[in-house]
Structures are given as C-alpha cells and as structure tokens.
Amino acid sequence: MPKVGMEPVRRKALVDAAMRVIGDHGSLTVTMSEIAKQAGVSPALAHHYFGSKEQLLIETVRVHLQRLRDSVVTALRAAPTPREKLSAVIRVSFQADQFAPETIAAWLAFYAEAQRSEETRRFLVIYARRLRSNLVANLKTLCPAEDAERIAEGAAAMIDGLYIRQSLRSAPISIEASIALTDDYLTTHLNALRG
Amino acid sequence: MPKVGMEPVRRKALVDAAMRVIGDHGSLTVTMSEIAKQAGVSPALAHHYFGSKEQLLIETVRVHLQRLRDSVVTALRAAPTPREKLSAVIRVSFQADQFAPETIAAWLAFYAEAQRSEETRRFLVIYARRLRSNLVANLKTLCPAEDAERIAEGAAAMIDGLYIRQSLRSAPISIEASIALTDDYLTTHLNALRG
DNA sequence: TTTTATTGATTGATCAGTCAATCAAAAATA
DNA sequence: TATTTTTGATTGACTGATCAATCAATAAAA
Numbered sequence: 001m002p003k004v005g006m007e008p009v010r011r012k013a014l015v016d017a018a019m020r021v022i023g024d025h026g027s028l029t030v031t032m033s034e035i036a037k038q039a040g041v042s043p044a045l046a047h048h049y050f051g052s053k054e055q056l057l058i059e060t061v062r063v064h065l066q067r068l069r070d071s072v073v074t075a076l077r078a079a080p081t082p083r084e085k086l087s088a089v090i091r092v093s094f095q096a097d098q099f100a101p102e103t104i105a106a107w108l109a110f111y112a113e114a115q116r117s118e119e120t121r122r123f124l125v126i127y128a129r130r131l132r133s134n135l136v137a138n139l140k141t142l143c144p145a146e147d148a149e150r151i152a153e154g155a156a157a158m159i160d161g162l163y164i165r166q167s168l169r170s171a172p173i174s175i176e177a178s179i180a181l182t183d184d185y186l187t188t189h190l191n192a193l194r195g
Numbered sequence: 196m197p198k199v200g201m202e203p204v205r206r207k208a209l210v211d212a213a214m215r216v217i218g219d220h221g222s223l224t225v226t227m228s229e230i231a232k233q234a235g236v237s238p239a240l241a242h243h244y245f246g247s248k249e250q251l252l253i254e255t256v257r258v259h260l261q262r263l264r265d266s267v268v269t270a271l272r273a274a275p276t277p278r279e280k281l282s283a284v285i286r287v288s289f290q291a292d293q294f295a296p297e298t299i300a301a302w303l304a305f306y307a308e309a310q311r312s313e314e315t316r317r318f319l320v321i322y323a324r325r326l327r328s329n330l331v332a333n334l335k336t337l338c339p340a341e342d343a344e345r346i347a348e349g350a351a352a353m354i355d356g357l358y359i360r361q362s363l364r365s366a367p368i369s370i371e372a373s374i375a376l377t378d379d380y381l382t383t384h385l386n387a388l389r390g
Numbered sequence: 391t392t393t394t395a396t397t398g399a400t401t402g403a404t405c406a407g408t409c410a411a412t413c414a415a416a417a418a419t420a
Numbered sequence: 421t422a423t424t425t426t427t428g429a430t431t432g433a434c435t436g437a438t439c440a441a442t443c444a445a446t447a448a449a450a
Contacts, residue, residue: 026310115221
C-alpha cells in the first residue's frame, strides 16, 4: 500500500474532506474521525500530517480563500472596463458553489471561529480587505475617491448580508436576484452622483 | 439560604450569563460550568432549571430576540412618519448594546448554531421576517409595492452585512456611519424612483 | 537498512447530565 | 403558639461518553 509522495495527496484530501464535513455539519465542532473517514484515512494520519485539529482547520480556511481569490483574479482579467470589473467581483461572490448551503454554512462557521482563532481571523480580514480594495479601485475611476470608499463599504456589506441571509434559508433569494440587487445598488448610487 | 420563588431569578441570571459567556468566548462551545459560575450557581442547578444545555441556549436566543423586538416596537411608536419609522428600525439595529463586539460575536454564534438547531433557526427566521416586514410596510407608503420589496431586501441585507463585518473588527465602522450608510441607501433609491 | 506511510490501541482530559443528600422556608396540624 | 410535614432550592460527587492526541508497531518502497 504505502507509496512515496502521498503527503500532498493526503493533505488535499483532508482539507477537502474538512470543508465538506463542516458544511454538512454546519459547525466547526466536527471530529477528526469524521474528517479522516470522509477522506478515507485513519484519524491518526490526519494528526500525522497536520499536527493538530486546529492546524487542519486553519489550513482549510487558507486553501479555500486562496481558491476564491484565484476566481476573482480570473474574473477581473476577463472584464475589460472598470464597470464590468465591478460586476465581475460581485458575480464571483455569488458563484454557484459559493452560494451552496453547505458552503455558506462552512463560511459562517469560520466567521464564528475567527472570534477565537487569531490566524483564522487574519485570513478573513485579508479577504475582506481585498474585496473592499477591488471595489474601491474600480469605483475610483467612476467617481470621486471619497464617494468610492463609501459606496464600496455599502456594496461589500450588501454582499456579505445577502450571503448570510441565505444561511437561514428563509425567503431564499436566487443567485441572479442577489447579483441584480447589488449591481443595482452600484448603478443607482453612481447615477445619483452625476445628478 | 433557600428562599421560595427563586426560579425566575435563576433563569434570568443563567440566560444573561449564557449571553455574556458566549459573547466573551465568541462561540457556543461553552460549558455549563462556565455559565453557571458566571451566574453564581452550581452547574447542577442550571440543569435543574433548563433540563439540558441546548434548552438553555435556545432560551437565551429567544429572550434576547424578544428584547430586541421590544426595542423596535418602542422605536416605531415614537416615530411619527413612515420615513422616520424606517430610520428608527435602522437605528435600533445598530443600537450601542447591539453593536458591542461580544453581542455581535454571540449573534454570529447563534447564526452558526441555526444550521443545526431547528428551533434556533426558527427564531432567527422570525426575526429576519419581522425586520423585512417592518421595512416593507413603511416603504409601501412611499413607493410602489414591487419597489418596496426590492429596496427592503437590499436594506435588510445591508444591515446584516454591516453587522457581520463588525465581527472581524477590521476597518471598524462607527454606529453613526453604519446608520448613515443604510439611511443613505434608502434615500438614494427612493429618490431614484421619483426620477 | 533506512525512510515514509499508515493504523490500531490507548491515554488523558473534558463535559453533559444524574443522583442522592442537605437545608431552610412554608404549610399544615396540634 | 409550637411542632411536624412538605416542598423548593441547591450542591458535591459521580458516571458515561466523547474526542484530541500519542505511540508503538507494521508494511512497503528506496
């Protein structure tokens, strides 16, 4: 059985398994056994590669935020104009896989975890900053800097809010509607500035 | 020591203690011992009155949502016009005690818990519906019903989003700024409808 | 032989929940 | 009023379950 070079394979499998289990469970109070089982290995192996449960969870946040970041970068490259880049940022936030109930449940759990884990908090802060800075940078080409900051703050809040509200699954709003609502926010406020 | 009629006193003390411990801890993974200690009683007594940890936590959500509701009702009564009622709803959401880091941490934990506890989820759904319906009712007097629904959705999302973003404590935005941002959202969108 | 991958078995800690016992106020009774 | 009974309040000690983490052992590749 034992083949050399399994480490990266196992690490990826465990990180993916963690995300899935956390999403299903809707909480970070998952056991190493559950995660390991989902990844098809023994709990001991998970400890072998990650040292502790906390490290595995931190790595899970890190990897998934990295993937999200890659999506944003790709989407930004594909959008030619600032206004289209703004829409692209919004669209990525509401991508199908991001909007899946288990994904939202997992992110929610990470937000809660950030209250205790400084490292988790750091990752989420970086994500929040990046979202904001992407919005501000493109807004600045369309309106004064001061307004750009304010509108970005509102848009970021709306994205996070729409996202969180999905987690309750009451009056669930579609991906399209969420995108439209946020996009409309930008359009209306930019128009208001022109008088 | 033992006096009769302690039950309501103890229940309140335990519910308040739970909220405080959860807020400090930033998570629902708190022990009955911690809560009981904070309330100044033995863990056994907490079990005596609430039966289980889950019941105590559910009661904690219920009580605090009830208090929030009372604040809203009072604020709505005091506001004379629909437009002022809208601002009142927004203002209550960002009240000083609501905006305290521990309070936000606690609500975040409850949102996460709602993924698993059907009863917790029910309470939060009711809160979300009530917020939405308060907004819609007053917006309808100022614009067509269809627009009212849309604007309410956006405002509710923005409120939740601004709230959640405070939990990361990065680029923290003041109470006043949060209120202003949300209020501005309403004003701008209502104006846009008038052409 | 040395190194890497892997696991079963075990340990130690933590915790929710239980229970029997205690204490004092209130109610009933003499 | 004095005495007994009942009841609510309260806790310390205990139990059983869960789980993260460890470790020694095994198996295969290098």
